[in-house]
Amino acid sequence: MADTPVETDVVIIGAGPAGLFAAFQCAMLRLNCLLIDVLPEVGGQCIALYPEKPIYDIPACPAIEASQLIAQLEKQIAPFNIPRLLKHRVDDVSGNRGDFSVKTDKGTTVKAKAIIIAAGAGAFGPNRPPLEGLEHFEETGSVQYYVRRKADFANRNIVIAGGGDSALDWALALKDNAKKLYLVHRRDRFRGAPESLRLLDDAVAAGQIEKITPYQLHALHGENGKLSAVEVIDLDGTTRKLEADTLLPFFGLATDLGPIATWDIQTARSVIPVRPSDCETSRAGIFAIGDIASYPGKLKLILQSFSEAAMATHAIHPIVHPDQALHFEHSTTRGVPATA
Incomplete structure (x- = not known):
């Protein structure tokens, strides 16, 4: 895989709740995507730090453990067989909107038309x-x-x-x-x-x-x-x-954007400012969602990251399909797209 570049529509950096739901939204819009995460399994902090922690702000779930939430998100995207590169850190991003090249520390290169950064707190450790x-x-x-x-x-x-x-x-x-x-x-x-x-x-x-x-x-x-x-x-x-x-x-996490700070994206105090309407960063074609994204009125809730995933993927659709109009439909009328 390191010799031949992988091609996809959207690279999602981070496979926590925000990244997993962004993958589902991509699939619903028939956008090919690939998940990349430095951890050996999906789930981000939910799995790495507190798999048994109860979460209370997920709609329709009075309480759900973090590991159960990740299991449900995995189940949601399972029909789409979304590829993933785990234990890969994205070191470099080059190119422009519609033509990005993403390189990992394992020597893998991924070509994509848009990027979603869902990296949570970035590199983190306890205070x-x-x-x-x-x-x-x-x-x-x-x-x-x-x-x-x-x-x-x-x-x-x-x-x-x-x-x-x-x-x-x-x-x-x-x-x-x-x-x-x-x-x-x-x-x-x-x-x-x-x-x-x-x-x-x-x-x-x-x-x-x-x-x-x-x-x-x-x-x-x-x-x-x-x-x-x-x-x-x-x-x-x-x-x-x-x-x-x-x-x-429990005094919070000491966070570090790591390589993200070198990607020619505006950052501020370990977060990435984004446009509230679609979560696009200062670099066209690159979007940020979840804890790493910042804008006026931002709430650091998992449920808000789900909304941000939907907004970002809808904004990405015309980048991937510039000649195809997107007629928004509710999932209840549209259903889950066929995978074959």
């Missing part, structure tokens, strides 16, 4: 708290930044630190598994969905979660990398030790 000896506790798994299996945390004394959606969601998801669960935040106010805040109040009232505010992480205690207590401190310098064998700090 690590500045605690002495942290790396020793990371090596033993006493400190972790992602939850892949809730069962791994059964009957543990858990300290969750953070005040955003991830901290709230995991506190609520693990409260029934944990022996004891503390939620530490430097303020008494949390940044989360109103329903999550209500559920947190209920869990605190029921004794399932002990809220430790306003405190910050101060020190870790234990021997040979095995955690025994997390020390926290308030604004007055008063400290408190919380008996714990697991610390889960």
Whole structure:
């Protein structure tokens, strides 16, 4: 594959929820596409970081685990046999609207008429708290930044630190598994969905979660990398030790656009500004959707990335088929296009 360029209509960079749904939208518009992702499997952060995390903002799904969402998106595109290049990082993009050349780190070249960047947060890693000896506790798994299996945390004394959606969601998801669960935040106010805040109040009232505010992480205690207590401190310098064998700090991700920053596309603080009407970037023919895309009023929700995928693919249709009018029809009247 490295010797002969692969040809397609649309290259989709990133195979998380946004990329998978963009592939479905391409198929619905009879646009050939190819998915590229640096990870060994599709799903992006949903699979790599939190496969068992419940997601509540998917229409018609009161709650769905991240891995289940990816499985459903895979099922949706299965009839189209969409090709994918996994464990491939896109290093270079050359050419212009209607005639792009995409090169990966494995030596593969893909020719495409348009590009959709659905790379999520780009290259990412956790923001690590500045605690002495942290790396020793990371090596033993006493400190972790992602939850892949809730069962791994059964009957543990858990300290969750953070005040955003991830901290709230995991506190609520693990409260029934944990022996004891503390939620530490430097303020008494949390940044989360109103329903999550209500559920947190209920869990605190029921004794399932002990809220430790306003405190910050101060020190870790234990021997040979095995955690025994997390020390926290308030604004007055008063400290408190919380008996714990697991610390889960959720302070967001440190992101890096990586090679994307060299593709002659306008970027700003690790995101890509796009035109709200169709998600086209500053470089004609290249579109960005999902967490990596930015515009006024943007909501970082998976459901919004689905809308962006639809807008981008409809804008791409005239690039691929300049002489063919696109008469928009609802999927209920149109059905799924035949694959043969």
